[in-house]
Amino acid sequence: MDLTPRTSPDNAPLAPRKHNHKWKYVAMLVVVVSAGGFIVSQFLTSAIDFYCNVDEIGKREGCEPNRRLRVQGTVEQDSLKSDSGSTTFVLIFNNQTVDVRYNGDPGGIFQECIPVVAHGQLVGDTFEANRIEVKHSNTYSEANPDRLTQSKAEQCSLLAG
Amino acid sequence: MNHAGFIIATYGITFGVIIGLVVYTIKQGRNLSRTVDDKDKPWT
Amino acid sequence: MSSETQSFKGVGTPTTRMYGLMAVVALGWVFLGGLFFTPEDAVQGDAVRIMYVHVPTAWVAYLAFIVTGIASACWLIGKKHSMGFDRVAGASAEVGVLFMAMTLLSGSLWGRITWGTFWVWDPRLTTTAFLFVTYLGYLAVRGLGGTAEQRARRSSVIALLAVLEIPLVHFSVVLWRSLHQRATVLSPDGDIKMDGLMLFTLLFGVFGFTVLFAWLVSHRQRIMAMQDAQQITALDAAVTERLKEVQE
Numbered sequence: 001m002d003l004t005p006r007t008s009p010d011n012a013p014l015a016p017r018k019h020n021h022k023w024k025y026v027a028m029l030v031v032v033v034s035a036g037g038f039i040v041s042q043f044l045t046s047a048i049d050f051y052c053n054v055d056e057i058g059k060r061e062g063c064e065p066n067r068r069l070r071v072q073g074t075v076e077q078d079s080l081k082s083d084s085g086s087t088t089f090v091l092i093f094n095n096q097t098v099d100v101r102y103n104g105d106p107g108g109i110f111q112e113c114i115p116v117v118a119h120g121q122l123v124g125d126t127f128e129a130n131r132i133e134v135k136h137s138n139t140y141s142e143a144n145p146d147r148l149t150q151s152k153a154e155q156c157s158l159l160a161g
Numbered sequence: 162m163n164h165a166g167f168i169i170a171t172y173g174i175t176f177g178v179i180i181g182l183v184v185y186t187i188k189q190g191r192n193l194s195r196t197v198d199d200k201d202k203p204w205t
Numbered sequence: 206m207s208s209e210t211q212s213f214k215g216v217g218t219p220t221t222r223m224y225g226l227m228a229v230v231a232l233g234w235v236f237l238g239g240l241f242f243t244p245e246d247a248v249q250g251d252a253v254r255i256m257y258v259h260v261p262t263a264w265v266a267y268l269a270f271i272v273t274g275i276a277s278a279c280w281l282i283g284k285k286h287s288m289g290f291d292r293v294a295g296a297s298a299e300v301g302v303l304f305m306a307m308t309l310l311s312g313s314l315w316g317r318i319t320w321g322t323f324w325v326w327d328p329r330l331t332t333t334a335f336l337f338v339t340y341l342g343y344l345a346v347r348g349l350g351g352t353a354e355q356r357a358r359r360s361s362v363i364a365l366l367a368v369l370e371i372p373l374v375h376f377s378v379v380l381w382r383s384l385h386q387r388a389t390v391l392s393p394d395g396d397i398k399m400d401g402l403m404l405f406t407l408l409f410g411v412f413g414f415t416v417l418f419a420w421l422v423s424h425r426q427r428i429m430a431m432q433d434a435q436q437i438t439a440l441d442a443a444v445t446e447r448l449k450e451v452q453e
Contacts, residue, residue, distance in 0.1 A: 021348065025345045025349050026349070028341070028348075029346065032341045032342040032345055035338045035341075036335060036339065039334050039335045039338065040335065042331055043326070043331045043332070046326035046327075047327055047328045047331040047332075048328070049381070049382070050325075050326075050327045050328060050382045050384065072382070106321055107321040108317075108319055108321030109248060109250070109318070109319050117384055133322055133384055134320050134321055135320070135384055136248055136249060137248075137386060137398075138386040138387045138392065138398060139248075139389075140246050140249075140256070140389065140398065140400065140403050141246065141247045141398075141400050142245070142400045143246060143247045143250065144247065162251045163250050163251045163252070164252055164318045167314045167315075167317060167318055168314075169240075171258060171310075171311045171315070172236065172239070172258060174311075175258045175262065176232070178303065183421070186424045187215060187217075189428055190215040190216035190424055190427065191215045193431040193432065194215055196435065197434050198438075201431065201434035202216075202430075202431065204218050204427060
């Protein structure tokens with residue numbers, strides 16, 4: 001509320017209005033509403049159905065094999081190979097498998113037995129991925145050198161959580 | 162330490178922002194205290 | 206300026222100084238323990254160290270928004286419409302927005318190491334980003350001008366609607382398919398899958414960040430009280446000046 005005196009005692013010109021910070025907040029609101037709209041659109045198009053499981057390819061709505069997919073499964077033990085810049089592995093979920101090829105090194109904590117989400121498209125029987133995201137479980141345990149003596153199956157169950 | 166850059170950046174930003182906010186809050190509180198009557202500061 | 210006293214005292218009290226001391230001790234441990242003394246995780250390696258700040262900042266952001274909601278409800282329901290509730294709501298939202306920003310940032314860095322990407326539009330990240338911009342909007346609405354009561358009324362309604370997003374964010378990893386892992390400490394089955402020193406550091410971090418939150422909100426709502434008092438004093442002075450003009 002501006003209650004600045006309209007004239008100064010000696011009838012000098014009107015006092016300048018104080019800079020109104022309201023417009024700063026109005027601009028902030030506009031940005032916030034736009035950002036909110038963008039996030040909601042991302043939610044509806046992407047987040048609500050983030051991935052298909054391997055066993056749902058071709059069986060569930062939205063998981064048609066002729067479209068771009070995000071497929072989730074576990075990197076099968078002893079299936080990981082790196083050859084001339086590309087990485088191949090088998091993704092398994094509910095005993096259903098799909099071969100995956102990715103150009104490059106997936107990075108992150110990618111390894112065998114870990115759950116991943118592969119982005120790409122089925123070409124023939126192979127899922128050609130151009131992005132791999134690694135899921136990690138909610139289990140946290142101390143890295144232990146003794147674990148080297150554990151069986152591969154035990155290590156696998158730890159990675160899968 | 163693997164990925165030291167990411168980890169140190171996380172700690173640096175988090176603790177840096179916290180220290181900055183705490184210092185700003187203390188300074189702002191002291192500056193305002195000088196100009197506001199004690200009757201408007203029931204905690205004093 | 207009135208002729209009453211303005212003592213050179215900050216906004217601290219013995220209670221807030223105690224909060225401050227507890228926060229310094231706990232956060233000191235989180236910093237040292239999180240970076241140097243806790244073990245590497247079997248799967249994530251050193252990346253797990255980010256968890257000791259990521260989880261507590263997320264917890265404080267949730268807590269802050271819940272406090273904002275409760276204080277707003279108290280303002281709306283209370284017969285006196287005490288402005289103290291509105292100031293607590295505003296101070297808590299400010300702190301919550303800052304901690305939510307830190308959560309998003311630390312989560313993004315953690316995600317780059319473990320998932321292999323800074324950001325994905327998965328349910329947890331998307332709902333968290335939406336929660337963040339909602340409370341940015343809340344703060345913008347608080348700054349839109351008008352009387353303190355108008356500010357309190359419109360912002361309390363928004364706070365009560367916005368707080369409903371928190372369960373959606375927390376349970377997003379259960380309701381939808383998410384890249385983000387499920388809760389470890391607050392897991393529905395009650396089984397905490399975390400080794401000793403890791404869990405201790407995480408819980409001590411949650412405690413430290415919570416007392417820091419209490420310290421920040423106590424101080425910031427007192428600062429807001431002084432700003433409101435300053436505004437009232439300035440308004441009184443302006444009215445007096447205007448009355449003088451009329452009389453002359």
